[in-house]
Amino acid sequence: MLRKRIIFSLIYENGFFNQSRNFRLQKVGNLQWLERNYKFKDIAFSLDELIVLNSSRTDKDMDKFALTLSKLVDDVFIPIAAGGGIRSMEDAKLLFENGADKIVLNTVLYRDSEFVNKLVKLYGSQSIVASIDYKKVDNVYKVFVENGTFELDVELKDYLIYVQTLNVGEIYLNSIDKDGTGFGYDFKTISEVVDSINIPLIIAGGAGNESHLEKGLLIENVNAVATANLFNFIGDGLPKARENIINNNINIARW
Amino acid sequence: MKIVIVDYGMGNIKSIISALKYLNVDNVLVSRDKVDIAACDKLILPGVGSFGQAISNIRKLELDKILFEEVIEKKKPILGICLGFQLMTKHSDEDGLSDGLGFINANIKKFQEKSLKIPHVGFNQVRSPKNSKLYEGLNSMSDFYFTHSYQAQSSEAINQAICEYGNEFIVSYEVDNIAGVQFHPELSQTNGLKLLENFIKNF
Numbered sequence: 001m002l003r004k005r006i007i008f009s010l011i012y013e014n015g016f017f018n019q020s021r022n023f024r025l026q027k028v029g030n031l032q033w034l035e036r037n038y039k040f041k042d043i044a045f046s047l048d049e050l051i052v053l054n055s056s057r058t059d060k061d062m063d064k065f066a067l068t069l070s071k072l073v074d075d076v077f078i079p080i081a082a083g084g085g086i087r088s089m090e091d092a093k094l095l096f097e098n099g100a101d102k103i104v105l106n107t108v109l110y111r112d113s114e115f116v117n118k119l120v121k122l123y124g125s126q127s128i129v130a131s132i133d134y135k136k137v138d139n140v141y142k143v144f145v146e147n148g149t150f151e152l153d154v155e156l157k158d159y160l161i162y163v164q165t166l167n168v169g170e171i172y173l174n175s176i177d178k179d180g181t182g183f184g185y186d187f188k189t190i191s192e193v194v195d196s197i198n199i200p201l202i203i204a205g206g207a208g209n210e211s212h213l214e215k216g217l218l219i220e221n222v223n224a225v226a227t228a229n230l231f232n233f234i235g236d237g238l239p240k241a242r243e244n245i246i247n248n249n250i251n252i253a254r255w
Numbered sequence: 256m257k258i259v260i261v262d263y264g265m266g267n268i269k270s271i272i273s274a275l276k277y278l279n280v281d282n283v284l285v286s287r288d289k290v291d292i293a294a295c296d297k298l299i300l301p302g303v304g305s306f307g308q309a310i311s312n313i314r315k316l317e318l319d320k321i322l323f324e325e326v327i328e329k330k331k332p333i334l335g336i337c338l339g340f341q342l343m344t345k346h347s348d349e350d351g352l353s354d355g356l357g358f359i360n361a362n363i364k365k366f367q368e369k370s371l372k373i374p375h376v377g378f379n380q381v382r383s384p385k386n387s388k389l390y391e392g393l394n395s396m397s398d399f400y401f402t403h404s405y406q407a408q409s410s411e412a413i414n415q416a417i418c419e420y421g422n423e424f425i426v427s428y429e430v431d432n433i434a435g436v437q438f439h440p441e442l443s444q445t446n447g448l449k450l451l452e453n454f455i456k457n458f
Contacts, residue, residue: 001379001380001419002375002377002378002379002420003377003378003379003380003398004377005377005378048377048378048400070269073269073270074273075273075277077270077273077274077441077442077443077444077445077447077448078442078444079400079402079439079442080270096267097269098269099267099269099270100267101270101303101402101439102402121305122308123303123304124303124304124305124404125404126303126376126402127303127304169374169376169402170374170376199372199373199374200372200376200377221372223376223377224377253377253378253398253400253444254398255397255398255443255444255445255446
């Protein structure tokens, strides 16, 4: 039976990992700090997958990001998705060469579908994750790009249909309103759109404790739950959550 | 122990290299060179991407001839991973119809069931064959990480492991010196490391 997945998302900005709250970043620590305080390799043992996102607003410095990625994933034997600011075939190649098994695309899904096509053709659908950020504006769910700073004149449900026509492999659906709040996923919106998605769906934004992960995993057409909450889940938070979720007979992998 | 990861220009091989190093393989080389491939103890055929592009790269580099000589004639152990596994079969429906290396009596087809989410992504349970060298020390049902849109089918029993997603399909093969896995052992936590260790030790 295909298992559901628990994913951690690390938010990187100019050499540091961050806690994000409604897309405002708070610096937490650099790679050494992450290793020293959080024994990242031990935590990775409780994860099905890791996503590393370069959220640097000004200078993306792909080389530096790739180097950090490469060091981070040594001796981490789980799938790694990386992205943020991928604008050229060279950017994508750099991340694949430095430990990414998949790449995450966001703004280019809207701005440059031709580029997305090229990536899908070269690396295959299964290597491409489409990240979609949305927020409620005047009671309508609108899509945002460029680190959540630019509102598109497109409703979420229409955008989900459009993105699937690009032959991407997975959707990473993130609620800007819930991001970093720890109040739980945006279950209402997720339940409204989940059946229009015919490729694997990862939900993100708002998980603050184990019960949120569990509730997300129990939604039939949700394939994975993600959290970027460094404060709530790093330490023994994730290992304990995973153990409890397995004990509650939720369908996740065992090793 | 000297292992060559066959380089035909496709696939993320960083995690395979770090898994082999983690398992104390002292000599890991990424190469497409005939001399290197002839001189090593074992081969790994990796791969991510499309079947047609991959097999055309392999033919262009004459790796098909080199691999035939080493694997079929000289019986050098080989492990194909994901697309590398598929490339060793007879042919694939991907990109029209492409011939594979033909080391494994199986064919690659698209997932059939319309209601399924494709690609098949995530850990899934693998039912290993009896007396398997690859799965030695692992449970008969173990979780491994998959990401693929095409599956292997065969009309004959080929000492295979089985996985179910919509229907049952073949996810590994082991006969004599030839082994292949549809999943990614290098991305499958301790289960995957154990399988790689078994390939190093038992083949």
